[in-house]
Amino acid sequence: MTLHPHHHAATAHAWHLGLALAHLEQLAQAEAAAARTEWATVHDGVRSWQPSTGRSQGAHGDPVASAVTTAGSRPRLGLTLLHSNAVETLWWLLGQLDPTAVRRGRALEALTARIPRLQPSAAGELVRWLAERDQVVRDRTGRPADWRRVPHDWPCPACGERLLRLAPAGPEETWVVWCPGAAAGGVPHAWAWPEVRVGLPVAGRAA
Template sequence: MTSPHHLHAVAAAWSLQAARHHLHHLADEEAQQIAAEQLEAPALLQSPAWGRRHALGGHGDPTPGMVVIATDPRPARRNRWAEMHGRLDRKLTWLANAVFASPPHADALDRLQSCIPDLQPGTAALVHRHLADEDQWVRDALGIDPARALLPGNPECPACGARALEVQTAGPVDAWTVVCAGTRQPGGGPHNPCLCTGQGCPCGMPSAVEGVAHIWPRGVVLGGVAGAAPQQAS
């Protein structure tokens, strides 16, 4: 089944895959740094007095009590990236279980991506909202911009006329989609988002749904004429 809700959900899943991969990399780097900190020799044991055959005298000589304090294991600091990654995985597992995505022991996000095409439009819309929220949360924390680029040629949106069509570039090329980043709509105010008006909307979006942000498969848009409605997907 293909509807705007399904296209949005698939795009959000690929975007979250990319953001989660970056988060996983940061968590691994932080874990290595924390492990290295735990192995560092305490500053006291690096004293020039330590290891000499004869004591130098004065305050430079470590005492047994000082050695015990210096060599006592220090608690490792928190790996906040790993904590964030764990929280994300728990949320994705909950969501995958909620929509009965299978197989149950596979990666939760992979499960969701596999089951999205078979979901009812309303369920796909719910999955999209959850995935988009998590993707935004991770990207905000990591300072990562959305995986988007202006559509080559900068054509007008067939619905609102704004030259703000963007390609969502996360995932494989054949999964890329095009959305309108315009902020106006025919007959609406300047701050209204570009939303579909349902059947008869000039967007030409497959299975048009009123009130849903415009989205098209990239191949459909590239196959259309710039400035005209994208060709309907079969």
């Protein structure tokens, strides 16, 4: 199957978003675990409280009143919400691109598997969405970009810029090379890794 550069670029950005989401999922799980511990600690404090014979100070400095107030407030789970919203949006997006899609497995994997069957224009729109969502997740989690540079700063075959980035997702024949120096809104400079690899110096072929 001959793929359009939009297909290659969408595959590369899906791989990049996948790494960001995996990191976000780990942080969300840690956040939820910490919230459960905090919640249990607060409730243990309320259950173990014994009424005192002194005068109550109400909510002003009264540790029991403070504990009860805290116990009534669920902890905020910002990263957990960000992750669940991202996954839900991926499923929604998949449904828009393929109404016959069934929710099974992981949303991003299901979406990535359908990229080769998209019209080039749809794949191009998907690139923009994936890149924007990827940046949102990385801004919130502080995860830097995961792109790999093509060995020896090999120039882009289309524009000559030495900005080629590699997305080594899955088997090597499915890896993607793309150039972020391509004009915004135009056809991206993107290829399957095997197409670019044959032109590299021998020393640079081991990615």
